[in-house]
Amino acid sequence: MTTKTGSGKEATLHQRILRDIESRILSGEWPPGYRVPFEVDLATEYDCSRMTVNKVMTELAKAGLIERHRKAGSFVRQPQAQSAVLEIHDIEAEVKSLGLAYAFELVRKAERVASADDCRLLDIGEGAALAEALCIHFAGERPFCIEERLINLAVVPEATASDFAGMPPGRWLLRQVPWTTAEHKISAVSAEAETARMLRIAKGTACLVVERRTWSGQGPVTWVRFTYPGDSHTLVARFTPASNQPDRT
Structure with missing residues (x-):
């Protein structure tokens, strides 16, 4: 030009x-x-x-x-990422679609016995062995979202040996275990102090939360919660009318 x-x-x-x-x-x-x-x-x-x-x-x-x-x-402008509600999206691809460099930081990884709350989240029996991971994904120099994840070691025992140092847990899991069913839950929350610190936003800022559970033929695989600053992410759903319902517009 x-x-x-x-x-x-x-x-x-x-x-x-x-x-x-x-x-x-x-x-x-x-x-x-x-x-x-x-x-x-x-x-x-x-x-x-x-x-x-x-x-x-x-x-x-x-x-x-x-x-x-x-x-x-x-x-x-605040970058606006979009992800499909009905898909397992890749965070790195979302970030790169904004023209920004992608990086992630593994804050911690640990193994422990499932608590009652874990059982409810992951749909497993109390006392099951779990791996948990906490990550921060970055778009350029700014935090893009927080990832909190539980992994069922009965289905994915390989997670014990992985330190997720070179690959985010979500992508690693997709390469290890083909999932058959997924469930998404979407909500809005106000950032608490620790969330605000990790996302570098003010306490009380509106955030978008996407929780996901996935299953394979062997049982529950993982539960994960992604927390995004509310003004930087958009969810998109595409669907068609059910075959037994009249067409409505």
Whole structure:
């Protein structure tokens, strides 16, 4: 894209400004909510016309990287990830769909005997052997979600030997055990102190929680809870009418 017909110099400058601002946003240097310098200030910084800057800002807005507000200025948008309610989604793929680098941190992994609460969550008998893991997934430099997971060692004994150092537990499980049935539960909660600390948000911030249980032919495999900052994630469901119900729109 060029800003002046036949002007290669102007086109090159346009691309440089665009790359510079994209880099600042995607790297986290300009985090969500950051007010982008005014067009007149950017024009001065890059020694170019305000029209060139305006076209760059228009492209950034179309790409969903910034929001433009009349008089107030332009602000970095909060990335919005989407995942399908009826699918087992991959968090790394979600993050990369936003154009951000993915990483995860294993906070802890332990093995223990199932408590009464664990039995209710995982649909197993009390006293069963479990592995539990706590992870934080990152989008760029910012926490994307928290993963709390229980694994039934009677069905997946290999989890005892895995430290999940190089692969998130969810992806590791999908490679180990084909699941046959899954259940999703979706809710909204206010972030408690520890959740807020891990997600780097204010205590009490609205969060989206997705709980999942999966089963294989051998029994319950895993229970997991993902906690997302509420303004950064969207769930999507696609479905068709039941065959025995009249078509309604």
